[in-house]
Amino acid sequence: MTLVGKTIxxxxxxxxxTQEQLAEGICSVTYxxxxENGLVEFNEDILRKLSQRLDIKQSLILSRKNPSLEEDLKGWLEHIHIFHIPEMKKFYNKLxxxxxxxxxxxxxxxxxxGLFGHYLxxxxxxxxxxxxxxITNRSMVFKACAPYSFYKFVGIYYRRKGLYNHAIEHLETAEEILGDEEDPELHLVMAQVYNRFNDILISNKHAQKAFKLFQDKLYYVRMIDCQVVLGVNYCLVGDYYSAENYFVKLKEVDGEHLLDKTRANxxxxxxxxxxxxxxxxxxQKxxxxxxxxxxxxxxxxxxRYLLSYIHVLKKDHYLAKKHINHGLMIxxxxNHQRYIVKFKVLKMQLEKRDGELLxxxxxxxxxxxENSGEEVELKHYxxxxxxxxxxxxxxxxxxxYFMLARDHYMV
Structure with missing residues (x-):
């Protein structure tokens, strides 16, 4: 299906x-x-006149499609979806x-x-x-092009920005689109979002599902990323002893099975x-x-935030300010609003600007x-x-507010 109609x-x-205003002097409203609904053969003369009226670059709807390019674009997207970074980079360089x-x-x-997923x-x-x-400004067109990619990538973007309610809304739509098919990467990111909601059972379900799918593919790097989520969930229920044993064992995993990002995590x-x-x-270490x-x-x-917090607790103002300013700059x-507000709060606490902080x-x-859906963070504040x-x-x-925060909370 072509996107010419959706673009118009x-x-x-x-x-x-209105359709009537666009059609006037060019074609019928029915046409x-x-x-727009992809139910008619294209007439190039009509498309040219419509593009002029709408100020559309003519090549966008009148140029010829290149089958070889389309194959490369789809291959690139496929490797983005399965987190195959080396092949993804090869396609990116070629494209x-x-x-x-x-x-x-x-x-x-x-x-x-593809560019959106690649950058993420x-x-x-x-x-x-x-x-x-x-792409969100043109969501009508992008959803029609590849709805699963659109919702999955946008969901991942929102997770990375700490906007978890928006993230899960898009990820659940992606899951519905996928139907009976399975995507371990989708399960993994959903597990990561649900643990931010403190929905441990749902998070564990997605992490375990992702782990099994990665295990079937012998994808050890991502299997360990699933285990990281499970370890985090031990923390969230306050079982620090089990969580610590879990992460110490992961730390000893052979280096070739861990990315630097996973080791840092x-x-x-x-x-x-x-x-x-x-x-x-x-x-701190x-x-x-x-x-x-x-x-x-x-x-x-x-x-960086927790380092700053430790220095605030230790009343080491110099190092606290250094880490807060560095984190706030990043x-x-x-434009990560979650951490902008967290670092600003810490800075106001350090500088004892209580009235401004209130x-x-x-x-x-x-x-x-309240809008992000992070109950634990909300209780802290x-x-x-x-x-x-x-x-x-x-x-x-x-x-x-003490009553609202009466349950256990963490920083």
Missing amino acids: KWYRTGKGL ISKL TSSITDDLHVDHHTLYYL LMDQLNEAEKIFKY IHHHIGYIRFHMQRYDEA YFKKALDFNISESDFLNA AKNI DYLQHKVLPFF YYLYGQLLYQNKRYKKAAE
């Missing part, structure tokens, strides 16, 4: 034109309706040297979906954000466990080790985490807000 509809609605400005819309759309896997979040804005979570056991010196790996720091902002650079929690932080209210002798209001 997108441009028409973007200009606020426009059938064209970027052959892509031109006069692509047919079918190829143009596949290319940008390569941790190039700033580039991914630019593509995200482009394991060290980070051992640090996370030691942090919650209040063994801060040990935690593991967080520093995690950040020493060849990784994108944007994926390890939590290690978060702002990739206002920031009320108007920015609490609404953000309810408790902090309650403390500040109590210090300001607003006891009744403080009690309300």
